[in-house]
Amino acid sequence: MRGDFMEIRQMENFIVVCEELHFTRAADKIGISQPTLSQQIRALEDELGVPLFDRVGKKIVMTQAGTLFLEHCVQMVRHLQNTQDALAEFRNDQRGKLVIGVLPSDLDYRLTPLLVNFHAHFPKVKLKVVSSIYVLNQVLDNEVDIGIELTSISDDRLVRIPLCSxxxxxxxxxxxxxxxxxxxxxxxxxxxxxxxxxxxxxxxxxxxxxxxxxxxxxxxxxxxxxxxxxxxxxxxxxxxxxxxxxxxxxxxxxxxxxxxxxxxxxxRHFEIIHRSDRYLTQSAKAFIEKTIDYFNQGYVEGE
Structure with a gap:
């Protein structure tokens, strides 16, 4: 194959031409002009270095190369759609991964109810909890998405939300x-x-x-x-x-x-932290909210 790989739109248009075996009908279905579509197919053939259709008068038939290419185009477009669907699920918090850094003692004894509650609301989000005394550094180094840490010196790279004392x-x-x-x-x-x-x-x-x-x-x-x-x-x-x-x-x-x-x-003064330049998914935002509620409830009960 020569040059840059074709765009996904070219493959989608090619599939429509294969379905219609008629440039004018295919162009109408896609919503572009017939000359534009013909030009796209010629550019695709030039890029691939093989003819995809035999033109017999006003009729077109697929070549062997066209049949082979169609097979792979359908697979690639399907894979792309699957990826888009997966990303849509990710955006809607149906799946994904969230890495949380916490202090060892609190992971051992305090956070299990919080983790259980979060999993009940986001069962397809893979939650990884890292026990460490270096939570602050792990957040700054992007090793964890969110940290539950003791308050330390201010840092412009961090968003810090107080939890409790x-x-x-x-x-x-x-x-x-x-x-x-x-x-x-x-x-x-x-x-x-x-x-x-x-x-x-x-x-x-x-x-x-x-x-x-x-x-x-x-x-x-x-x-x-x-x-x-x-x-x-x-x-x-x-x-x-x-x-x-x-x-x-x-x-x-x-x-x-x-x-x-x-x-x-x-x-000790607790806070939840994340990098200020880090994109937070809805599940990450939900985890922060649930953590704030959890610590506030525990603090009131502990009074």
Whole structure:
């Protein structure tokens, strides 16, 4: 084949000529003039390098090359229509893929009801949830479509929608010496052994920053990147931990005891983020709306 490949309109017009075997009738059916249609077919034959029709007076018959080309034209036009239908379904949120970045602990304990609800409304959208402590970078690098992240410094590349603010509390086992306490002052955190996320984790850095304001650091005797492991260690009375109250509430662990920090408790501020230049499908917009509602509901219930 020589030159640029023909346009889809040329193939569609060729199919009509094959159906009619008459240029004038085909031109009327397409809605163009007969000379224009004849010129298109000649250009198509020149591009393909073979005759598609034998012209016998006013009649035309398909050549062998024309018959072969018709077969492939019908397939290509059908594939194009299938693609257009699939894209229409995508636009109408019948299918597609949505990648969400979230913090590990919240994926483990808090977001399952949100994901179930979204799937019920958009069952053909493939939802991929990525657990990471680098959600912000993943959004900026286009590795995820939407991120649920702690509030950080402003960035013009991002659209940021506040979700909620969550109070950190001390969590201990029912067998811990402080299990009967309802509240403590933040400075008392220096007097308890803790099990925490490793340094560098956003939540850990937030709590450490609050403690440094009061001139001390946590007495952390064990670190693990798994929220499940932290809770297991706390339940085994290895030490206490400092985590957001709604997260602990979602765990529904009857053997845990929550102790509120009364003076200047640490807070984390959640937001949902996406790149400002990223096209959001209706399903992505719906996910954002459902996330806002979900966190707002959880925050009110946690009050």
């Amino acid at each position: 969550e109070e950190y509390v001390l969590v201990v086992s029912e067998n811990h010496a402080w299990a009967e306490r309802n509240e403590i002052g933040i400075k008392e955190l220096r007097d308890i052994q803790t099990v925490m996320f490793p340094e560098g984790f956003t939540g850990r850095e937030l709590v450490d920053g609050y403690c440094r304001k009061y001139g001390f650091t946590l007495n952390t005797i064990m670190e693990t990147s798994s929220a499940t492991s932290i809770i297991s260690l706390v339940k085994a009375n290895v030490g206490g931990t400092v985590l957001p109250y709604p997260l602990i509430k979602a765990m529904n662990e009857p053997t845990l005891r929550i102790i509120r920090i009364t003076d200047d408790a640490p807070y």
